[in-house]
Amino acid sequence: MSSKKKQLAILGSTGSIGTQTLDVVKNNPSLFKVFLLSAHSNHMLLFNQAKKFKPKYVVINTAVGYDFLKKNLNKKHTKVFFGAAELEQLVTEKDINLVVNGVVGSAGLMPTVCAIKAGKNIALANKETLVVAGQLIMNLAKQHNVSVLPIDSEHSAIFQCLVGEKNENIHKLILTASGGPFLSVKKSDFKYITVKKALKHPNWNMGPKISIDSATLMNKGLEVIEAYWLFNVSMEKINVIIHPESIIHSLVEFCDGSTKAQMGVPEMTTPILYALSFPKRIPYKTDVLNLAQIANLSFLKPDFKKFPHLKLAYDVLKMGGTAPCALNAANEVCVEAFLNKKIKFIDMIKIIEKSLENFIFVAQPKLDDYLYVDHETRQMVNNLISRS
Ligand code: NDP
Ligand code: MG
Numbered sequence: 371m372s373s374k375k376k377q378l379a380i381l382g383s384t385g386s387i388g389t390q391t392l393d394v395v396k397n398n399p400s401l402f403k404v405f406l407l408s409a410h411s412n413h414m415l416l417f418n419q420a421k422k423f424k425p426k427y428v429v430i431n432t433a434v435g436y437d438f439l440k441k442n443l444n445k446k447h448t449k450v451f452f453g454a455a456e457l458e459q460l461v462t463e464k465d466i467n468l469v470v471n472g473v474v475g476s477a478g479l480m481p482t483v484c485a486i487k488a489g490k491n492i493a494l495a496n497k498e499t500l501v502v503a504g505q506l507i508m509n510l511a512k513q514h515n516v517s518v519l520p521i522d523s524e525h526s527a528i529f530q531c532l533v534g535e536k537n538e539n540i541h542k543l544i545l546t547a548s549g550g551p552f553l554s555v556k557k558s559d560f561k562y563i564t565v566k567k568a569l570k571h572p573n574w575n576m577g578p579k580i581s582i583d584s585a586t587l588m589n590k591g592l593e594v595i596e597a598y599w600l601f602n603v604s605m606e607k608i609n610v611i612i613h614p615e616s617i618i619h620s621l622v623e624f625c626d627g628s629t630k631a632q633m634g635v636p637e638m639t640t641p642i643l644y645a646l647s648f649p650k651r652i653p654y655k656t657d658v659l660n661l662a663q664i665a666n667l668s669f670l671k672p673d674f675k676k677f678p679h680l681k682l683a684y685d686v687l688k689m690g691g692t693a694p695c696a697l698n699a700a701n702e703v704c705v706e707a708f709l710n711k712k713i714k715f716i717d718m719i720k721i722i723e724k725s726l727e728n729f730i731f732v733a734q735p736k737l738d739d740y741l742y743v744d745h746e747t748r749q750m751v752n753n754l755i756s757r758s
Contacts, residue, residue: 375402376467377402377403377468378403378405378468378469378470378646379408379460379461379463379466379468379470380404380470380472381478381496382472382478382495383407383409383472384415385472385473386472386575386577387495387577387642388470388472389415390638390642391470392419393639394643401647402646405425405463406425406426406429406460407423407425407427407428408429409428409429409430410473411432413434416439417442424447426449426465427448427460428449428450429450429457430450430451430452436452458480458481461488461490462485462488467490468490468646469490469493470495470645470646471492471493471494471495472496474498474577475496475498475702476698476699476702476744479498479502479503479740479741482494482499486507486510487510487514488514491518492511492518493519493642494519494521494645497593497596498698498702500596501592501694501697502695502698503737504596504599505599505735506736506737506740508599508600518600519644520596520645521642521645524597525596525601526619526640526645527631528545528601528621529644531622531632532622539624539626540622540623540624542607542608542609542623543597543608543621544610544623545590545593546610546613546619546620546621547587547610547612547613548584548612548613548616550584550585551567551584552568557675557676561715561716563585563714565711568581568585569581569582571585572614573636582705582709586677586679587677587679588680588683590610590672590680591679591682592698594610594680594683595683595686595687595694605688612669612672615664615667617635617636617664617667618632618633619632619641633659634659635656635659637657640656679718679719679722682697682722690733691731691732692731692732692735692740693731695743695747696730696731696744699745699747699751700726700748700750700751701722703748703751704718704721704751704755707755712755717758721751722751728750729746729747730743730746
């Protein structure tokens with residue numbers, strides 16, 4: 371019955387996570403209904419999605435996109451809104467049951483805050499939200515009795531391993547990392563890395579920003595911080611292991627020596643579906659593991675010298691306060707500059723490290739402090755880039 375359907379607000383519907391979330395919805399029309407879709411600039415794709423899924427609202431961030439959608443969408447089915455401020459209002463609508471956040475970058479923070487304050491459960495792919503303001507988000511979620519359900523595959527794996535377990539029995543969280551496209555490239559050859567090569571992830575097909583983060587291993591660093599806030603364990607208990615096949619999505623070691631792992635083919639629809647259907651599991655047609663064909667799984671220790679981004683994430687987590695927020699902002703600006711060919715692959719870490727010598731540290735930040743530090747760090751890093 372339609373009243374039983376979970377009504378979804380899908381933020382970043384035009385991205386890799388957003389489109390895969392819509393695939394899950396398309397394949398489960400009796401369970402899910404799209405209430406709201408939001409995108410940044412890709413108004414043509416948003417238009418096609420709106421025609422197909424008939425959401426009550428769409429939100430777009432460009433004036434040209436807004437005009438196009440206003441003109442071409444049937445307003446009997448779908449109302450069109452413009453920009454971040456409207457989105458922050460719309461995510462609080464009473465009919466929304468779950469907000470799926472597939473936005474990239476710290477732009478995902480404010481709609482998450484607004485949705486949590488309105489008591490909405492969050493299916494979170496946007497890891498930057500937790501990296502920037504993990505403490506604030508988890509406190510708000512507790513205060514408003516809201517679930518933050520991870521979509522990131524490693525965190526979904528840990529979340530699944532922890533069902534029925536007690537937090538005090540966790541000995542270690544072990545995040546797996548594919549190692550990215552440059553796992554076996556010599557550090558001395560990193561100076562030759564091009565944007566095209568860095569975008570070519572061996573196992574996953576993702577948006578450009580997370581693909582570059584996977585190539586530097588910053589993605590794993592951000593995920594360490596994400597795990598810290600989601601699972602409430604000390605940072606010493608969060609470990610990373612390189613597992614090039616991306617079959618084990620992460621593991622939890624318990625105090626009695628037992629280790630649980632969650633496995634599956636490297637496909638985001640599985641963790642998306644889990645977050646959408648939790649606490650239930652629902653049947654879904656997808657590829658399953660053929661272990662005999664896979665035959666071997668391999669593991670190795672991460673090389674912190676070769677991939678200093680990962681070490682930096684542990685460092686800022688230890689510093690606390692606004693340090694992870696500053697790291698995230700510096701990284702976002704550097705990744706964009708690398709994608710636009712303004713700086714080289716090896717420049718990213720130098721500029722990020724330089725910016726962390728001089729960022730604004732607030733030990734007990736409030737929301738405004740995070741927004742201020744995010745803004746100021748971006749400006750500082752842009753200056754560093756234009757001078758480099
Ligand atoms: P994409 O780049 O593919 O998509 C990003 C989405 O966010 C698009 O819909 C884009 O709109 C929108 N967007 C971009 N900038 C803004 C902005 N300033 N304000 C509002 N919306 C914006 O990214 P992914 O889907 O790959 O990643 C999304 C998030 O999920 C990231 O945080 C990533 O780390 C995380 N994640 C992704 C995985 C994956 O497999 N892709 C796996 C695990 C986590 P438009 O395209 O219309 O401009
Ligand atoms: Mg991940």
